[in-house]
Amino acid sequence: MVSMFQALYSLPDQALRKLSSVDEIREVRASGEGMLWVNLYSCQSSEYDIFLRDMFHFHPLAIEDTLSTGYQPPKVDDFGDYLFIIVHALAVGEDVSRLSTDELNCFVGRNFVVTASHVRLAALDSIWERAGRDGRILERGADFLAHAVLDAIVDEFLPYLDRIDEEVDFLEDSIIQDPKPSALRRILELKHSILGLRRVVSPQREVMQRLSRGEFDVISRNCEIYFRDIYDHLVRITDLSEGVRDVVGSTLDTYLSVSSNKMNEIMKALTIVSTIFLPLTLVTSLYGMNFEMMPELHWRYGYLMVWAIMLLIIVGMLWFFRRRRWL
Amino acid sequence: MVSMFQALYSLPDQALRKLSSVDEIREVRASGEGMLWVNLYSCQSSEYDIFLRDMFHFHPLAIEDTLSTGYQPPKVDDFGDYLFIIVHALAVGEDVSRLSTDELNCFVGRNFVVTASHVRLAALDSIWERAGRDGRILERGADFLAHAVLDAIVDEFLPYLDRIDEEVDFLEDSIIQDPKPSALRRILELKHSILGLRRVVSPQREVMQRLSRGEFDVISRNCEIYFRDIYDHLVRITDLSEGVRDVVGSTLDTYLSVSSNKMNEIMKALTIVSTIFLPLTLVTSLYGMNFEMMPELHWRYGYLMVWAIMLLIIVGMLWFFRRRRWL
Amino acid sequence: MVSMFQALYSLPDQALRKLSSVDEIREVRASGEGMLWVNLYSCQSSEYDIFLRDMFHFHPLAIEDTLSTGYQPPKVDDFGDYLFIIVHALAVGEDVSRLSTDELNCFVGRNFVVTASHVRLAALDSIWERAGRDGRILERGADFLAHAVLDAIVDEFLPYLDRIDEEVDFLEDSIIQDPKPSALRRILELKHSILGLRRVVSPQREVMQRLSRGEFDVISRNCEIYFRDIYDHLVRITDLSEGVRDVVGSTLDTYLSVSSNKMNEIMKALTIVSTIFLPLTLVTSLYGMNFEMMPELHWRYGYLMVWAIMLLIIVGMLWFFRRRRWL
Amino acid sequence: MVSMFQALYSLPDQALRKLSSVDEIREVRASGEGMLWVNLYSCQSSEYDIFLRDMFHFHPLAIEDTLSTGYQPPKVDDFGDYLFIIVHALAVGEDVSRLSTDELNCFVGRNFVVTASHVRLAALDSIWERAGRDGRILERGADFLAHAVLDAIVDEFLPYLDRIDEEVDFLEDSIIQDPKPSALRRILELKHSILGLRRVVSPQREVMQRLSRGEFDVISRNCEIYFRDIYDHLVRITDLSEGVRDVVGSTLDTYLSVSSNKMNEIMKALTIVSTIFLPLTLVTSLYGMNFEMMPELHWRYGYLMVWAIMLLIIVGMLWFFRRRRWL
Amino acid sequence: MVSMFQALYSLPDQALRKLSSVDEIREVRASGEGMLWVNLYSCQSSEYDIFLRDMFHFHPLAIEDTLSTGYQPPKVDDFGDYLFIIVHALAVGEDVSRLSTDELNCFVGRNFVVTASHVRLAALDSIWERAGRDGRILERGADFLAHAVLDAIVDEFLPYLDRIDEEVDFLEDSIIQDPKPSALRRILELKHSILGLRRVVSPQREVMQRLSRGEFDVISRNCEIYFRDIYDHLVRITDLSEGVRDVVGSTLDTYLSVSSNKMNEIMKALTIVSTIFLPLTLVTSLYGMNFEMMPELHWRYGYLMVWAIMLLIIVGMLWFFRRRRWL
Numbered sequence A, B, C, D, E: 001m002v003s004m005f006q007a008l009y010s011l012p013d014q015a016l017r018k019l020s021s022v023d024e025i026r027e028v029r030a031s032g033e034g035m036l037w038v039n040l041y042s043c044q045s046s047e048y049d050i051f052l053r054d055m056f057h058f059h060p061l062a063i064e065d066t067l068s069t070g071y072q073p074p075k076v077d078d079f080g081d082y083l084f085i086i087v088h089a090l091a092v093g094e095d096v097s098r099l100s101t102d103e104l105n106c107f108v109g110r111n112f113v114v115t116a117s118h119v120r121l122a123a124l125d126s127i128w129e130r131a132g133r134d135g136r137i138l139e140r141g142a143d144f145l146a147h148a149v150l151d152a153i154v155d156e157f158l159p160y161l162d163r164i165d166e167e168v169d170f171l172e173d174s175i176i177q178d179p180k181p182s183a184l185r186r187i188l189e190l191k192h193s194i195l196g197l198r199r200v201v202s203p204q205r206e207v208m209q210r211l212s213r214g215e216f217d218v219i220s221r222n223c224e225i226y227f228r229d230i231y232d233h234l235v236r237i238t239d240l241s242e243g244v245r246d247v248v249g250s251t252l253d254t255y256l257s258v259s260s261n262k263m264n265e266i267m268k269a270l271t272i273v274s275t276i277f278l279p280l281t282l283v284t285s286l287y288g289m290n291f292e293m294m295p296e297l298h299w300r301y302g303y304l305m306v307w308a309i310m311l312l313i314i315v316g317m318l319w320f321f322r323r324r325r326w327l
């Protein structure tokens, strides 16, 4: 992956500047004025060090988290004059059951935001592009910029969840008609990815709640309600995922009950057939015996008698099964 | 849907006025006196802007929530001189298992209430109509008006829940008699809609609790107990829905146990029939063989012997099954 | 139901007076002295109004709750100089699985207690009768009188729960011997009524806890420990009901495992019988064929050979089933 | 049961005195000096009154709890100058699944401890015996004496729990080999008694936590850590019991899956046998018919043809089952 | 196990000293200067006494916990000038399902750390070795040394959990193809060890949270964030273990549904075969009877008629099963 860093810098009533060299960024950083957004993705650890360690002097543990590629739950660490936030963005796979997430590390200072991730995030790029065109996005300050990024990332989740919700509803109806294990497997896969999503969304909700409660000086008062809005959004996602989990639960019950019912039907058919034909076959096999002394064999109406017995057995059996409501 | 806005305005010891033009409402709003109730449903976003943005200057995020048609959990946001409340009203479907809800957005100021929803809400219309006839509903102030609206909306839930409770009880008894999958499917559908309802009722309960705890200046002290009453009502709804969920749970257990029992009955019948008739058929088929040298065939009592053997087998088998309590 | 109101009035060092006319009660009420207990059951709403609205001026919402016949969870509302408490008394049905409850509405003032219910409550009558005989019950004050009533109501629950516990234990053992669906249905009914009971007992526990924590001025300090005693009692009821729920849970597991085991036994019998007799019948049916050219038929030991083959098949099969531990 | 009361009394730098008469105890009690431990078990209510009511003037509710024989969850009531504690001791049954508990009522004052139980408690007797030999146990004060008693009682639980844990592990392995319902029933019984134990241990844990948090003046500061130690012990018991519950849970899953698998094996055998022999028997029975005009019967190779057809059927069937991986 | 104690001692700007005799440690301990790390493993209780009781004067209860070999949940006790921490290290077994843990007892003072365990801990040895080479590890103080040890211990967990996660995923896919009970047993074993792990990790998480919240003076302010980092790590472990538990849950559902489906397939085959061949065998057996008067036997096309009837039966049955979608 080609490693990239990009920076946007805005000074009050001056045109927005795109900085592309480390020195430019260092110089602006030193001036301590204006609003600076530095975005790093899939950098070498040396490049991370230039920015995170030497230029911004972030805490070693925060840098360690940023560099680490393993799974890290969303969180917010308060370092006084900057916040270190980890949030998960949706990793868009073609198969909606392959729902996984990529981590965005986000440093929010008083007049800077530094975002870092191992892969390019569509949501982040869309905000970067809008910020490039519309100066106000940076001018409103670091907290509002952070909100714009986090809001774009969280907004991506809902459409996917709606698609899963629809597929689960469709599967539910198809399983009721004809409980095929492949349909059940598919619905369990969807449940599995939904549960994975919930494990990310719930800590992410806590992060937004803390950001909306005025716990951090870096977030201005009238920016808090905006993080509350992302919190609402995440509550919707949790509700929807709980809806899906309930549907999958009852689909499983339906599946087991329908298939145990089909089983009963099959066994009833087998039992009815056997209970009728085995006695009949006994009768016919009885008179297939070669004993010399079998009076009925020489009786004029012997054959008719056998037909009579057989009809009697059939009618008797059918009446029996009707009474036990098997037919 | 024809879009509609309507407004009611009451001044102390003056007749109630129905305002139908935007200017009239703007004029009254500017005067800052009396009690004003503006109700908007299924408006164009431009119409929403005239009222919510230009006339009442509500927060952009609250306006965004009001305009959005997606699912939004009930909540209350405190903007100081007004509250922004989202509650869910029951969407009356003919099939009680198709229980879904419509959202009512409600702005409660010191001397105004603005209600907005995408569809007409029966409960809201009934209060609007009463307020038109009985001036006191507006005169008691914005908080009491808000209570009247929310109480009417919540009151709609219980009758539906009672109908679901009855149908579940009926299904429970029918499944005990004869566990048909269609009955089970119906009860799972009812459970699904009850769970959906619970996901709305529990945040709605929290909203009423906060409104009854004096957390907001806009709600006067002696109006708080009234929101406590709606809270009680929602507790009843939760209890009833938990009752339904328990019944569905044990009905599922009953279903599986009854159908596994029927299965045992069927298999017992098949096994008893086979275990009796297969040996008999072997005996008859044995003496149906065409060996030249088969002494029994020429024996006078050969045929009687076969009948004796067969009776012996039948009696032996029946005794065996009685001992293992299969009969 | 004949509607009835009764009142007991006690003045320090004066005999206890039973008041039966509204005027007497109004007069005593006006004097504001002594301890007054008014008990109303299944009154017309007009009678409720005379007492609750005109005489005691209770809050309209509390009166509305008292009049309403629908299900209302236990709660305590604090109106400053009086408490409004709803508790559930056990509705004694002959079938212990038909466990349901009746509501008692109880207003506790500084020098009065008003109790109201739609049906006569045995527990309440017993305290009324004792209070009539023993003056001290009223003299100790409104809070102690309220405790006596609530304690009598809660004490009724335990004996019933013990009966359910015993029946469940009995059913558990009977299901282990012979898993009949009727036994299982009975145990699920008992579980259903226990769960219903728990939904009432847990809010009732909260009410007693608040009454025992000195949150309300109306309850004197040394009366608090007495409500703590009722709280303990309700904790015992919860534990017992959880015990019952666990037993029902494992009984269900036992039921399913025992019946799936019987199923295996039946199928083994069927399979062993078929696997032995089908091959034998094939052999005998083989030599029942009428081909001219069948050498074995004319062989002296043909018939003996068939018996040898059959014995061989039987022994082989039995050895096979023994090895697979089906026998 | 012979009713017994015993008392130990220690005065600084004086020999330990065993008091056996009520007057001696009353006299010492009146002096208000030294440390007194009175232990009552299975007394008549009159004897309880002499000590609890007349001598120590305990609260009537605490006395009522002590006398009551019904189940009472562990708790601690704070009466200012003394604590009333209920804890459960293990009732040692020979069958470890018959795990039940006996209640110990314990009054802890500044310079006295009164213990009362309906049955003799081994753990209590062991401390009584040690206290009789080692004066320091009483000298360290009422709080440390109470700790010694409660610690001895709680220490009894773990060995039993370990035995249950081992038996459950053993059963788990035996069920995997051969899922017999008797093994499953045994494991459900063990689970039932573990759950019963947990319902006692969790409130008991809360009691120890409150005693270790300095909430009560009667417990001295450096005695608190000792109750913390009993708390740790109870946490171990809870963890172990949760371990057992998980094992039982997965054993049940194993049981159901293994027995449903055996069922499949049996049905496969039956189906393979029937699918092979039924067609063969049809062929032989076909040529057992007595039609005059059956060409094949007079054909030289008719009989061989039947054998060929039969071999063909057998090979075809075996190939079919191999392809569907039933064989 | 050979018992060992080792000690490291560092004085500002003096070389690191390895102390191997009790006197040296006592002397340094008495000087009260520098940073001392004493590590004891599998010592005799006498050796523990020399260090823990006589040299460091730790609380008897903390010493008792250190000596005890039974299971003890992770905890932190605050003794003012030192903390007593119990954490669990991973006991590396070859079979990943045999995941068990060993306890590390850790005393953290202002200028000393004493670690004690019954077995050698790989993680601890690695830190000991690094501390021996890099003086700074001790120089940063007791709190940072404790962090280094605890961090090394917790870091060991994740790789194991990843291996379990992979094996569970593999088993899940194999069970979908072919649900063998051995695969299911293996997955239940993995779940069992994961649940065991969770019971240790959750209290361990609480310990790290308390250490990161500045509750203890012994932990310096800028060391707190480092314990927060271990807390994050434990959150990842919990999430991963919940992921595994969900996968095992749905694998069980898949298993039961697939095996119940195979059961249906087998029964369908049996029923179809029986329902076709039993009637055919009846027809052939009918004309195998030896009645003198059986017209059809002498009819030219009798045999052909039988073939026609049989074909009719076969086609009729196949059409019937196609219509009920059994074929």
Ligand SMILES: [Mg+2]
Pocket: A065, A066, A067, A068, A069, A070, A072, A103
């Ligand atoms: Mg990372």
Ligand SMILES: [Mg+2]
Pocket: A151, A152, A155
């Ligand atoms: Mg947005």
Ligand SMILES: [Mg+2]
Pocket: A165, A169, A243
């Ligand atoms: Mg849906």
Ligand SMILES: [Mg+2]
Pocket: A169, A172, A247
């Ligand atoms: Mg659906």
Ligand SMILES: [Mg+2]
Pocket: A169, A172, A173
């Ligand atoms: Mg649907």
Ligand SMILES: [Mg+2]
Pocket: A229, A232, A233, B061, B064, B065
């Ligand atoms: Mg919003």
Ligand SMILES: [Mg+2]
Pocket: A151, A154, A155, A229, A230, A233
């Ligand atoms: Mg959003």
Ligand SMILES: [Mg+2]
Pocket: B065, B066, B067, B068, B069, B070, B072, B103
């Ligand atoms: Mg909306």
Ligand SMILES: [Mg+2]
Pocket: B151, B152, B155
């Ligand atoms: Mg109402």
Ligand SMILES: [Mg+2]
Pocket: B165, B169, B243
């Ligand atoms: Mg009902």
Ligand SMILES: [Mg+2]
Pocket: B169, B172, B173
């Ligand atoms: Mg019912």
Ligand SMILES: [Mg+2]
Pocket: B229, B232, B233, C061, C064, C065
């Ligand atoms: Mg009410």
Ligand SMILES: [Mg+2]
Pocket: B151, B154, B155, B229, B230, B233
């Ligand atoms: Mg209402």
Ligand SMILES: [Mg+2]
Pocket: C065, C066, C067, C068, C069, C070, C072, C103
């Ligand atoms: Mg009522």
Ligand SMILES: [Mg+2]
Pocket: C151, C152, C155
């Ligand atoms: Mg009582």
Ligand SMILES: [Mg+2]
Pocket: C165, C169
């Ligand atoms: Mg019991």
